[in-house]
Amino acid sequence: MIVIMKTYTPSTEIETLIQEFRSWGLTPETIESNNKVVIGLVGDTAAINLEQVQQLSPFIEQVLRVKNPFKRASLEFRNGEYSEVVVPTPNGDVTFGKSHPLVIVAGPCSVENEEMIVETAQLVKATGAQFIRGGAYKPRSSPYAFQGHGESALHLLAKAREATGLGIITEVMDTSDLVMVAEIADVVQIGARNMQNFSLLKKAGATGKPILLKRGLSATIEEWLMAAEYILASGNPNVILCERGIRSFDKQYTRNTLDLSVVPVLRNLTHLPIMIDPSHATGYSEYVPTMTKAAIASGTDSLMIEVHPNPKKALSDGPQSLTPEQFVELMQEIAPLAEYFGRGKLPLATTRAKKSSAALITA
Amino acid sequence: MIVIMKTYTPSTEIETLIQEFRSWGLTPETIESNNKVVIGLVGDTAAINLEQVQQLSPFIEQVLRVKNPFKRASLEFRNGEYSEVVVPTPNGDVTFGKSHPLVIVAGPCSVENEEMIVETAQLVKATGAQFIRGGAYKPRSSPYAFQGHGESALHLLAKAREATGLGIITEVMDTSDLVMVAEIADVVQIGARNMQNFSLLKKAGATGKPILLKRGLSATIEEWLMAAEYILASGNPNVILCERGIRSFDKQYTRNTLDLSVVPVLRNLTHLPIMIDPSHATGYSEYVPTMTKAAIASGTDSLMIEVHPNPKKALSDGPQSLTPEQFVELMQEIAPLAEYFGRGKLPLATTRAKKSSAALITA
C-alpha cells in the first residue's frame, strides 16, 4: 500500500501517520521529492481498507493498493493455474475451463411452457450443446412486463433435463428463492442487475452450487472480480464469469457494448472460467452469429446463446433470440473455429438436430 | 405506439402486421413516405411491451412508445399535482414535497456503536434536521470490508430515535431482512446497487413503509422511474427519489458525477419528491458544502448528508463525512439559502448544536 501525501504536508503530520501505521503492525518507509512525501507500507495490508487509511489525515492525497484487492479470485492465488468448474449433468460431467472444449449454453430467455422448453432442449441437445438455459424468474424493467412463471418454470426445466440429459442454468433474483433454485439448477445464475446484490452473492455462494456471475451493466472488471470474491469467500470455488455487454454512451444500434477484450484481460488477472453472452450484449439476433465467432477468437471458454422456437411469439427478448434454424447453422459454422482454437471437436448439427429444428419450425 | 418499418418492406408483410394489431384490439394507421411505412397504433398500448411488437416481424426497424412507460410515477397520473410523502416521527410529521420546507437527513455511513449514533443523532437534532441516517446493513465492494452490524445496529438506531425524536432512514439489502428493517425504520432505503433488485422493490413496496429509492450508478432516468413504478404498483404511494451521483468516464477527482439537472427534469416527469445526496456523489467531504448549496438552488426537496463524530476513525466512507463542526457550519450557511428558495425557515444551529458538536469533538 502506498500513501501519497499532499505537497507541503507538515513533517509533524507525517510523523504522526508513521506512528499510527507502526501501531497497526506495518513498516512504513518514506520517499521524499520536491516537498512531497510518499509512504510505502510494508506488511500485511490485505485486511486494511483504502478508506480507513484515507481518513487518517486530510493531508493524504491518495492511497494506492499495490496488490489487487481480490485475493481468492486472483490468478496468483492459484499460482498461475487456471481453475476448472466441473458440473455434473445426466449426460456426464461438463468442465468449464481454459484448457477444455467450448461449453455451449443455449435456450430461450424465459421458460414459457412445457412443450416449448422440452422441444428447445431437444434441439439444443441435438446440436451438441451441454446446457439449457431458461428464465423462471425474470428481471424486467417494467412491473407490467412478464415476470417469469417462477417455481412452476423450474419444474419444467427439470422435465427438459429429464428428457435430454442437459444441465440447467437458471437465474435467481431473491435470496428467498435460493433453496428452490439451487435444488433444481445445475448452475445458478446471478444476473447483471444483481451483480452487487451482496446478500444474494453470499447466500448463493453458501449453497455450494456452481455460480454463473454476470457482469453488471457498468461494473468495472475489478468490481466484477470482487463480486466473485464474495462467492469464493463463502467457501464456494465454482464461479464462472459471464460478460454480457456493458453500458456505453451509444445504445442506438446495439442494446449494450460487448467488451470482448475482457477475455485476455481476465486471463491475466483471474483463474476463473469465462463465458460470453452475445445475445444480451448485442440485443439483436442478426449480430449474434458474428459476435459468437469473435468471442471464440477472443478465447472464451463458453458461450450463452438465446434460441427460441418462435422468437416472434417470445414472451421476452424475442429480438435477440435465434430461430432453431439459425442456431443449428451457427453451431455448424463454429465447429471448425472451435477446433482451430483448440477448443475440441463439437459433435454439432447432426441430422437429428436438423430434423428437430425442422419439427420446431413447423410446430 | 409507433412502428417504423424498414425501407422497402413488402406490402404483404405490412398487411399481416396490421391484421395482427387489429387482433390485439388496436387501431393501426399508416403513413407512407419514400418507400418507408410508419404504423401508428391507437388504443390502449400501456400493457404492450415494445419487445413483443419488435418480434412480430424482422422488417420492423424500430418501435417507439409515444407515452412514457411509467404510469403511476408520471406527473400526468396525478394531473400535474406533486405528491407529498408524510412520515410520522416522534417529533411530529415530516413532509417531503415540492411545496414543503427542505428536509435534512444526516448521520454516519454506518451505525458503529450506541454512543456514536446517539451523540450524532443529538447533534443532528440540534441543527434542526429531521432524520438520522445510519447503515445497519452495508453494501461493500469487498467481502473483507466491514459489512455493518446488522440487526443490533437497528436497535441502536431505535435508541437514537428515542433519545432525539428524529425519524430513522436505513437501508435494506435482502428481502429476508425486510420485516425487521420495516419494523424499526421510518423510511426504508433501497440503495443504488439494488435499484433494479426487482424482488426487493416489490416486497419493500408491500410493507407500506415510505421508501427512499436511490438512483443506480448507471441507471437512466427512465429506468429509475420504472423502479419507482415497481413500488407504486405494489400499492405503496410513498416513494422518494434520491440522486447520489452517477458513473461517468472520469472518477479521478470525485467518486461519482452528481447529476443535478435531474431535479428540474424530474419535475417535468414525475410527482414524486426528490432528495440529493452530495456525500456519496462527490465522495469527498470538502466538496459537500458547495454541492449542498447547488442542490438547494436546483430545487431539491431534501438532502442526505453524512456526518460522523470522528471521520478519521469511521468504519466506512470516512473521507466523505463531515465533522460535527463542519456540519453545524453548513447548516448555518444553508439556512438563508433555503429561505431564499422558499423552503422554509430552518431552526438551525442553535447554541445547543454548537455545544453538542464541541462535546463530540473533544470526545
Next chain:
Amino acid sequence: MIVIMKTYTPSTEIETLIQEFRSWGLTPETIESNNKVVIGLVGDTAAINLEQVQQLSPFIEQVLRVKNPFKRASLEFRNGEYSEVVVPTPNGDVTFGKSHPLVIVAGPCSVENEEMIVETAQLVKATGAQFIRGGAYKPRSSPYAFQGHGESALHLLAKAREATGLGIITEVMDTSDLVMVAEIADVVQIGARNMQNFSLLKKAGATGKPILLKRGLSATIEEWLMAAEYILASGNPNVILCERGIRSFDKQYTRNTLDLSVVPVLRNLTHLPIMIDPSHATGYSEYVPTMTKAAIASGTDSLMIEVHPNPKKALSDGPQSLTPEQFVELMQEIAPLAEYFGRGKLPLATTRAKKSSAALITA
C-alpha cells in the same frame, strides 16, 4: 514518480531498471513487500513521460505520477493564488476570477443577420451582461446543416460591439481562420469538439488573445487541464475554462450531463477562472434558469447563456435558447443570488432591458 513492479519480478530486472533510472539523473529508492517491489523516483520527473517508463520493462505493472501532469495550469504553479483574466472591452475592463463579480456572456448560438445580433446585443447590454456571444463558424454534426456565416458574421459581431460596447466571444474552428477571428474577438472560444485539436490550441495560444476553452464531451478533468496547458505553454496566461456538459449513458431528457462539481474540484487543482454554460449542458431552455442558479451556488466565476430574439426561428440550437423575456427574468432572479454568494451587485434588468426585450418580441 512511482514504478510498481509485477509480483515475482526477477531482482536482476529490478537492478537493470535502477541503473537505467540513475542514468536519467534520478535517484531511485525501493520498497519491498510480499515479493513485490515498488520503486520511487526522486528528482526532476516533469519532463518524463509515463509511457517512456512503462516501456522500459515488461515487468512494470504500473507507473504513477505523484504530481499532476499539468504544471502551468496547476494551483501550485501560482502558489495557491487564483489568476485573473482581464479582458478590455469598449465598456471597460472585465475581469474573470474567483474574487470578482460574476461575468455574464449571452447571445444567440449563431450570428444570423445584423438586425438580430445588434438587437440581441442591446438586450444583453441592458441586462447588465458584459459579453455578447454568437457563432460565425458553427460545428454541426451534419454537413447539410447551417455552418455559420463565417467572416461576414465576424463583422456583424463587431457592429454589435460598436453599438453596445460589449465584448465579443466567438468560436474558431480552423487554424486558417485564427488571424481573422483573433482580430475581431475579445475572447476566442475553442469548442468542445476541438478541445484536443492540439494545433489549434497552440496557435490560438500564440495569438495572445484570452481563450475560452470548453471541456470536451468526454474529456477528463486532467485532459481538460492538459489542453489548457497547451495554451499556457505557448506563453498565453489568459485561459478561462468552460464546463458545458459531458456525455453520459443517458441522453433521453437532457442533451448532456452538467457536471457542476467540477467547480469546487477545479478550485483545488487550478488557478484558472471558470465558466458554466447551462444552455449547451441541458439542451433545453426550460432547464436553463434552474441550472444557472445551481451554477452560481457551485461557485462559478461566469456564465454563458443562449438567448435569441425568436428561438423558434433560430438557425441553430433554438430549443436551448431563452427568449428575451425569459433572459431578462433570469437576470433579475440571479441578481440577489450573485450578491449572496459575494459575486457583486449586478446592474440587471432595468426598465430599458424590459423595453428592449418587449421591442424584440414584437419584432
Next chain:
Amino acid sequence: MIVIMKTYTPSTEIETLIQEFRSWGLTPETIESNNKVVIGLVGDTAAINLEQVQQLSPFIEQVLRVKNPFKRASLEFRNGEYSEVVVPTPNGDVTFGKSHPLVIVAGPCSVENEEMIVETAQLVKATGAQFIRGGAYKPRSSPYAFQGHGESALHLLAKAREATGLGIITEVMDTSDLVMVAEIADVVQIGARNMQNFSLLKKAGATGKPILLKRGLSATIEEWLMAAEYILASGNPNVILCERGIRSFDKQYTRNTLDLSVVPVLRNLTHLPIMIDPSHATGYSEYVPTMTKAAIASGTDSLMIEVHPNPKKALSDGPQSLTPEQFVELMQEIAPLAEYFGRGKLPLATTRAKKSSAALITA
C-alpha cells in the same frame, strides 16, 4: 419525420404547426391517441434539421427522423452494394472492401528516424502487409511530450515507401499541413480527437485522397457516419472507417474499450470499408494478438497494428507496440484465419520476414 406532441397540446397549436409544415412543401398526417397527437411528415425531409422542427413549438415533445441522417454514407445510397476503396501503391493497387482480402497496415506510432522507419517498413513488407503507418504529427495529451518530427518525418515515410513499395498512411492534424501530407501520403488519416474537426474533414475530403477516419473516443456510430458524410459530401468517395476503441467507465486494465460489434452493425448501415486498430483500443501489446483474431472473426476488412523495432525505446506508445518477432508470429497465426473467413491467402511470414525481424532485434 415524425413529430410527437405533448399530451393535451391545444388543437389550435397543432393546426398552426400543420400549416407551417404545409408551407415547407410537406404533407403532414396526424394520428391521435389518448389526448396525444403525432404528426407524420411526408415529403423531402432530408434538408430539414430536427432542431428546426423542435423549435417550432414548445408543445413538441420529440422529433424523430425515420431515415438515418447520413445519406451518401448509407448502404441504401449504393442500393446495398458495398464500396471499394482502391489505393495505388508502388507494389500495385490495394483494395479495401468487404469482398476483398484483408489489408494489413503496420508500423510504429511515430516516425523516429530514417533507419527505424525504413527497417520497420522492410519487416512489414516481408510479412505481406500492404501499408506502413507512422506518425509525423502526433496528437499528445501533454504539450511537453514528443509532438512528432513533422514535415521531415513525411520525407522519411517517402523513403520507406521507395525502399519497399508499401503504401503510406499518416495522420494530419491541421488544415495548414494538408497539402503537404496529401502530397506524400497514400491514405490520409484523421485521428480520433479530430473526428469532429469539421474544417479538417471538409478540406481533407477536398484533396481527393483516400481518408482513414478514426472513430472519436465517445462518438456514437451515427456521429461517426455523419463525420464520414462530411468527407463524402465534399466529393470524395474514398473513406475507410477505423474503430480504435471507445471510452467507457473502466480504464484500469485497457486504454479503451474495443467495440467489435460495430463491424456487423456498420455492415447494415453503410457501404464503407472497415478497419480495426487493436493496438490503440487495448493499449497493451499483450492483448493485440488476441483482439486481432477477434477482429478478423468479426468481419473487418483491414487491420492497423503497431510494431516497433524496439518498443522499450519508442518515443510514443511503446507499451502497445509489438516487437518485430511478435508481429511476425501474429502474421503467421492470422494467415489461416483470414483464409477461413474468405479474406484471401496472405503471403505472410516468409524466411525473409524472420530474417529481417531477427536483424532488427539484434540492431
